[in-house]
Amino acid sequence: MKEIIQTKSKVKISSKKKTKWKTELWCWVFLLPTLVLFAMFQGWPIVASWYYATLDWSGLTPDSTFVGMDNFINVAKDPYFWNAFKNSFIFMLGTIPFHLFLALVLAVILHKPGLKAANLFRTFIFLPVVTTTSIVGIIMVFIWGSDGSINDTLVKIGFLDQSINWLGDAKWSMFTVILVSVWKNLGVNLIYWLAGLQSIPQELYEAADVDGATGFRKFFHITVPLLIPIGTIILLLNVVNSLKAFDLIKTMTNGGPFFATDVVSTYIYRYAFTSEMGLPQLGYASAAGLFFAVTIVIIAVIQAVVTNRIKGGRNI
Incomplete structure (x- = not known):
């Protein structure tokens, strides 16, 4: 009898975990478009700005020169x-x-x-x-x-x-x-x-x-x-x-x-x-x-x- 009760409780716990996992998965599915758009229009520009800040670049030509922290120093001056x-x-x-x-x-x-x-x-x-x-x-x-x-x-x-x-x-x-x-x-x-x-x-x-x-x-x-x-x-x-x-x-x-x-x-x-x-x-x-x-x-x-x-x- 105890084994049957334990088995049922394990099945219930497993079912709850599975339901919770499915719910979380659907949450991420619905969040995915927002995360993609955020990465494209917010995340990537921020990361790219740190890279561009180390370059001497006009943004109009393919040529750029790495200058390290010089741009930050010039801004401060x-x-x-x-x-x-x-x-x-x-x-x-x-x-x-x-x-x-x-x-x-x-x-x-x-x-x-x-x-x-x-x-x-x-x-x-x-x-x-x-x-x-x-x-x-x-x-x-x-x-x-x-x-x-x-x-x-x-x-x-x-x-x-x-x-x-x-x-x-x-x-x-x-x-x-x-x-x-x-x-x-x-x-x-x-x-x-x-x-x-x-x-x-x-x-x-x-x-x-x-x-x-x-x-x-x-x-x-x-x-x-x-x-x-x-x-x-x-x-x-x-x-x-x-x-x-x-x-x-x-x-x-x-x-x-x-x-x-x-x-x-x-x-x-x-x-x-x-x-x-x-x-x-x-x-x-x-x-x-x-x-x-x-x-x-x-x-x-x-x-x-x-x-x-x-x-x-x-x-x-």
Whole structure:
């Protein structure tokens, strides 16, 4: 009898293992197209960039010369690269506060139950997100130009005595690009925050109402603490996206005037795909890209460590 029971249990275990193996196999089958596409369009370019970074190569001829670490050394010595490096972080620091705090404030307002036309306001705020960034940049050149509608309106209402060349003046160009970027991407951060707000149990607010808590107390003692995890993710996404900004800056200012809005992405594009600096230098551009990518990875690691420590402190 015992042998029969043991045999049946072994058959059941074997059947479960076989079922689990089949399930895992089908998971890999469905994942295979995504993995292939990732390897083709993400994995291979990353690996190839490390190889190209060791070459003196224009990308247009079959001839290339191995130079080892010379491209990285030349990137580190180039003051224009460090200017673009600095501008990338200026752009990041200029956009992130709006994407985090302004989007959060709007999300809290639009999340209120019974608010009339809330969906309409959400649509208006989110509409720029689905608009092609390069098209937005081209249109903004006309709007923010010296004879554009912004200047015309500000002069008519008496806010300005004369028109400002918002995109052609080094003092205003970065401010203008940051402002347009905030308007363009505010909607997606609004959606993130709304998702976080919808995940908070309403019972907590009802209990706070019973205790006589005010709106500000509920916000700072219930909403903010429970939004910290998703807020960390939103912060990381905004850091990465702002540091790799390209299309908006390319179409609005092309990195000018006098490299005032030149970021690492436009710097790399200028060396890799244009003849502005002479013959394209794909190897040098690859080295610049990897140099900056390592910086972003370090930032992401630091942010992850800090976040884990904050979570650990909260758990304690």
